[in-house]
Amino acid sequence: MTAAPTIRASARSARRPRSLTLTLVTLVALVYSLLPLVWLLISATKTQEGLFDSFGLWFAGDFALFTNIADTFAYQDGIFGRWLLNTLLYVIVGAGGATLLAALAGYGLAKFDFRGRKAVFALILGGIAVPPTALAVPTFLMFAKMGLTDTPWAIIIPSLVSPFGLYLMWTYSAEAVPDEILESARVDGAGEFRIFFKLALPLLAPGFVTVLLFNTVATWNNFFLPLIMLKDPDLFPLTLGLYAWNEQSTTVGGDVVYHLVITGSLLTIVPLIVAFLLLQRYWQSGLAAGSVKQ
Incomplete structure (x- = not known):
């Protein structure tokens, strides 16, 4: 007799309106x-x-949207298209490589027990705590001595290191890849790399996509590192190229192209929005699972 009132009370509680304050804060x-x-x-x-x-x-x-888009790609002999290709190169090689390395390292740290594991864990946390801008100048000095400044490698190599992505893949691998599957594969004679790419990587797909999105956004929006590393406009990413157009517009006697800067900024964020919309379900599930502590 008491079950029905309890159910009705639960239903009324579920239909209870949300907090007005929380709704207003969310709206703002x-x-x-x-x-x-x-x-x-x-x-x-x-x-x-x-x-x-x-x-x-x-x-x-x-x-004038379509006219602005055409003018943006045609201005200065179509250098905007060059910047777009440069950005895609930095993202594919840098962010893609960083995600793969983070997946390999995170999986290894989660599934292999070895001496110095805790020290590696502390080092990763330290890497997360250090802001990238603090490392930009030392990185520039090191790359200058190696003769790598003003080359694509000056952007790609630093992008391959992602301490946060490594930590996220570490925590995700510990939860998503059962040890029993790995032991069964080893008993069947499978090698470690084959186990990772054939068995572990499909299970790590949500976390992998999450880290890929984070690295893609970080590399796509990278500004300070290219600013100090690159001088050749043909090597600029979109962020630095649009900054150069904006500075040109504020210079006395410079060509004022604010409408092209704004249109180029709009074109710059479209690929990121599309990527987030297409990979949203993987990103949400991977982020939630990666938040589980070891």
Whole structure:
């Protein structure tokens, strides 16, 4: 007799409205996050004159988005396309390599017991605590002596190191890959690399995608390292190239191309948005599972 009232009480509790304060805070955070994107999208539809003659959060008289896109790719002999290819190269080789190395190292640390394991763990935590900007100048001095500055390797090699990605893959591997499967494969005579790529890596897919997204965003938005490493505009990533256009617009006698800077910024974030939307389910599940402590 008491079960039905209990169920009804639980149902009423489940239908109870959320906290108004929490809803308002979430709404403010949503507006704060989306407002710059809305401004960027609207501004990219305006001409150079329309940027200054119209309200920032509303469209101007002329819709110039497609013209701006064409002009962005054509300006300075199409160097924007070169910057886009450079960024893709840095992401594919740097972020992709960093994710693979993090998966290999994290799996090894989680599934193999060896002397110095705790020291490695402390070193990884220390690497996470050090901001990348603090290492930029020492890295530049080291690369300058090696003759690697103003080359793609000056961006790719530092991007291959991801302490946070390694730690995330370590914690995820400890939970996602059962030791029984590994022991069975070893009994059947499988080698360690074959076990990793054939058995462990498919189980690590959600965590792998999560780390890949983090590394992709970090490499795609990398600015300070290319700023001190690169001088040749043909090697610039998108971030540094758009910064150079913006600085050119503020220089006396320079070509003012604010509309191209804004349109280029919009084009820069589109691939990241598409990647997050396509890989969202892997990212969410991998992030939740990776948060479980060892």
